[in-house]
Every structure is written in structure tokens, then in C-alpha cells.
Amino acid sequence: MQTALEWKPADNVTHEQPHYELIELLFFAYRDFVGDPDRILERYSFGRAHHRVLHFVNRNPGLTIAALLEILKITKQSLNRVLKELLEQGYVEQRAGSTDRRQRLLFATARGRELALELAELQTRRILRALEESGPEAAEGAKRFLEAMIEPGQRPDGLARLLAGPQGGAR
Numbered sequence: 695m696q697t698a699l700e701w702k703p704a705d706n707v708t709h710e711q712p713h714y715e716l717i718e719l720l721f722f723a724y725r726d727f728v729g730d731p732d733r734i735l736e737r738y739s740f741g742r743a744h745h746r747v748l749h750f751v752n753r754n755p756g757l758t759i760a761a762l763l764e765i766l767k768i769t770k771q772s773l774n775r776v777l778k779e780l781l782e783q784g785y786v787e788q789r790a791g792s793t794d795r796r797q798r799l800l801f802a803t804a805r806g807r808e809l810a811l812e813l814a815e816l817q818t819r820r821i822l823r824a825l826e827e828s829g830p831e832a833a834e835g836a837k838r839f840l841e842a843m844i845e846p847g848q849r850p851d852g853l854a855r856l857l858a859g860p861q862g863g864a865r
Contacts, residue, residue: 730820731813738783738809743768743776745813751786752802752810758791759798785809 731745738744750765751757763773777800780786785806791797802810825832841849 727817727820730816734809734813734816740779743772744780747773747776747780748785748802748806748810749814751780751800752807755801756789756799759800762800780806 728742728745732742735741735745746766747762750762754761759770759773759777763770766773777786781788784803787801787803789799789801791799825836828836844850
């Protein structure tokens with residue numbers, strides 16, 4: 695099997711044919727990347743949806759429900775179930791907006807920040823190991839590749855605008 699630095703398109707791969715090698719590598723990489731935190735989340739009876747909500751709430755204190763729905767691309771019903779559990783178990787708290795009291799702003803509690811950090815550190819170790827094995831230029835190439843895999847309107851610059859809110863700071 696070729697390493698990431700040795701990769702070149704297979705002779706039989708065209709734009710019309712599936713690129714099974716990369717598809718399968720992405721499946722396996724994702725499986726292991728989320729598998730590490732899955733084992734920790736299992737102790738709390740949490741799943742991947744809890745992880746994603748906690749991650750984005752922790753990284754963006756004061757995130758609105760609407761912004762979180764847009765980031766995660768899930769239904770209100772799906773978010774409500776997960777968010778209810780995180781709120782009830784003390785990992786996330788909800789506060790009213792300062793200008794619009796109907797607005798619900800989300801914050802990770804100390805307990806939530808601790809769990810989010812434990813999960814992020816676990817995934818960071820996997821990323822650092824992979825980057826070390828891939829060579830010095832791998833980080834920038836990996837970042838460009840992953841950003842290119844995201845739909846153009848949803849790439850980090852678009853998400854940054856979403857997180858900043860309509861006035862560049864209101865969430």
C-alpha cells in the first residue's frame with residue numbers, strides 16, 4: 695500500500711469511476727478517529743451526536759441553537775434529544791441572550807469543558823501520530839485536502855462567519 699506522500703492516482707481511476715482506495719482510507723480513518731472517543735463516551739451513555747454538540751458548544755461559548763443546527767446539519771428534534779441529556783447531566787448550560795431574552799445561548803460547564811478536552815486530547819494524539827508518520831509537509835496538505843472535501847459554502851471561512859453571527863460577534 696502506498697503512503698500518503700507516495701500517493702498517485704491508480705491507472706484505472708477516472709472521474710467516472712469510484713476511487714475505492716481513498717474512499718476506503720477515509721472510512722477507516724474516520725472509524726478510528728471517532729472510535730477513540732466513542733469508548734470514553736460509552737461510559738456516560740453518550741454517542742457521537744453528544745460529542746459533536748459538546749465540541750462545538752465548548753469551542754464557541756454562547757453559541758445559539760440556530761447556529762448549532764446549521765453547523766451540525768441536523769434536525770431540531772435530533773438536537774433536542776441530545777441537548778436535553780447534556781443539559782440534564784450538567785455538561786452544557788443554557789442562558790438567555792442579553793439583548794433578546796428568547797434567544798438560547800449554549801455554554802459548556804466545567805464538567806463539559808473537562809470531557810470535551812479529554813476527547814480532543816485523545817483525537818489530537820491520533821492526529822499528531824499520523825502527521826509524524828506522514829512527514830513534515832503533511833499537516834498543510836492534510837488541511838488543504840480536508841477543507842476541499844467540505845462543501846464550499848460550509849468551509850472554515852464560511853463557518854467562521856456563521857459562528858460570528860450577523861454583527862460579527864453576536865452568536
